[in-house]
Amino acid sequence: QVQLVESGGGLVQPEGSLRLSCAASGFTFSNYAMGWYRQAPGKECELVARILAHTYTTYYANSVKGRFTMSRDNANNTVHLQMNSLKPEDTAVYYCNAKQGLLGTYYITCPGQYGYWGQGTVVTVSP
Secondary structure: OOEEEEEOOEEEOOOOOEEEEEEEEOOOHHHOEEEEEEEOOOOOOEEEEEEOOOOOOEEEOOOOOOOEEEEEEOOOOEEEEEEOOOOHHHOEEEEEEEEOOOOOOOOOOOOOOOOEEOOOEEEEEOO
């Protein structure tokens, strides 16, 4: 059975850091592109970062570029999102996604239609 399990969310002060993790199982992890999405109340689902399956090429939303770093560990079937210099507007539910192919990059709501999704982990950035 396919599973994606996010962890690492919590409450953090502005300018603080968190590291999210996503543990994958039940599929050939190394063949899937991985993504982190987030959705805040009243906002659309936002693609935060993604990393490709084999080249490990990463992409970031402009809103997090320079602050967040995504990585993957194929040996352990995990991906991570290192979040630094956090801002209140980073507050959201963060979701891990795995997919193949070109469809399913952007969504109105998380979780989306394509690929596999985790249950989400809540990140709250507040003084």
